[in-house]
Amino acid sequence: MQLTLQPYENFLLLGGVLAYLSAMLYFWGQLFVRAEAASPRAEKWRASAGKWGRALLVIGAVLHLISLMGQGDMLFAVRAGVAGLFGWLLVVAYLIFGPRLGRDSLGAFVTPVALIAAFYSLTAAPLHHAARPEILQTQWLPVHVTIIILAYVALAFAFAASLIYLIQEALLKRKQLTGLWQRLPSLQVADDLIYRATSFGVAMLTLGILTGLMWTTQQPNYRVSDDPKVVFSILTWIPFTLYLAARWGLGWRGRRTNLVVIYGFVLLVISFLGAPHVLGGAPR
């Protein structure tokens, strides 16, 4: 489905980015501003800040969706398009699952990731003029990319929950027990979320890499070992799989294993933005 919105597309996306930005500020406000105040008035203010944050996310997601629809299936072929799609899906996933997981505090950590992704897609070159290599003209592409994006969304949740875990753990270890700690989910809730999101993320990532390999290896004159993108994607797969292995096999959990998830996500972002692709301009 493609709308003809060309001149307005970037304005819609800009509106979406601004809505995400203000949503993030609301989420940060309700979490960090005057964190020690416990009066019902402060609680009320926090509740309404959270509501505003979520409402702005909805508005942003709608604007963002319209701008994405304007780009058609170029979305799947260009890095900026994939980033935009990822940011949008992350917001939608948060709006669906967020209320059940750690509430607005999770929003304070998920929204910045979505914001950065959407902003990146905004600053990238206009998609319409991008040349689309022949190799990417396959029905495999949207499937492969969607799977990878779902993996990224799950891992972004794991990343956000890991940050929450680290903060909560540090507060409990330092015995600093006013304000903030009561607004973050408990260690166990955060830990469960990290575990579940990472499991799903790793499963999707594996599937995504396999579909990618299946399709690229069918190409003539293509050698996997020559493609840094493939090398990078296997690299990003390692830390998350290590996390799962440590948890299943060794029964490790806690601060250090959750740090691995954070490193893993940072590595993932770097490889996504930084790794060149021999196929030229393609996401994977």
Place this chain on the structure above:
Amino acid sequence: MQLFLLGLSHKTAPVEVREKLALSSERLPQALHFLQRAIGVREAAILSTCNRAEIYAVGDERAGARLESFLDEFQHVPASSLRGSLYHGLDAQSARHLFRVASGIESLVLGESEILGQVKSAFEMARDSGTSSQVLDELFRRAIACGKRARTETAIGRGALSVGSAAVELARQIFGPLQGHTVLILGAGKMSARTAKTLVSSGAKRVLVANRTYEKAAELAAEFDGEAVHWDEFPKRLAEADIVIASTRAPGYIVRAEHVAQAMKIRRHRPLFLVDIAVPRDIDPAAHQLNNVFVYDIDDLQGVVNANLAQRTNELAQVETIIESEVAGWEKWIRARSAQPIMAALAQHGAQIREREVREALAQMPNLSEREQEVVKALARSIEGKLLHAPLRHLREAGEAGSDDVEALRRAFKLDEKREEEAP
């Protein structure tokens, strides 16, 4: 008609004095009736808790003066022996005191909520005994509303104020809901029993108890439907527990860091929360450094309690603002009430004049049809209504404002003389 308060509390009297004046709920109705019959108050309510005994009474000055003799005549404690412990209140003062009590800011534990229930039951007791009517009904209704407002509009009742509930607050931050979690108690003392009780009532499922004398452990375990553990077995059982409460009298650490490290391996590093309420301490604080292990001693928990208390104290000014607005509302109601008999008399005065004049007019015109008679009656009613509308409204407003106009209007309409004329 005035509102009297006579009472004493933990602030003015030691427990030896308070216990003498405590009234069981069986004797309360008797006491209330005694106040009405022997002391001569019109309405009475008694708030009797372990921290306070207070009489709220409505009556004239003579009854107010006799209030103290209730202590002597009913409770056989001469008021003279309580000098310095008793406090008195009159009208708005009494109301303010009850509002403060209901808000929890007069309580031993600042902002505790039990007192609000006690105020409610004191009110119900007075109602059931028939000693509370218009004035006390209104007073207690407003006191309960004030107590609720204080707790919903301020944070006066927020945050744990006991070591036990602080431990629960922390446990929730680590585990989330406590359902399905296991508590291990080391040392079957009173303190650990109480803390465990708080945890169990917050959802903790299984309780293990270890004690040097096994019998004591079994005794406490039975209380929680739990399991008693032999003393030398507890390090092995440590892995089963999510929350450990230690309060033995041992001179040194009984839970060593190696014990905890061992347990953590077995429990696959799921978080472990150790609460050490013993002095000297039972748990090696070095265990706190282990991954996912959280050791809190009595000072840490007291720190949480102190922070919460400071937070509640911060809310005091706001609670007092609420109380003052409620007191102002009460005073307005009382004053408006003082104008009511005069308003009633004025309305009655008008109705009597109308009826008399209509009767005389109709007597002079015997041939009027039914409809014409109605017109005359309506005319009279309309004149009466329009004439009295403004003074009645002014009376109500003057009453609420406590202005002298009430008295002026009474004289203007010669309402007292009228009443005397008609009451032979």
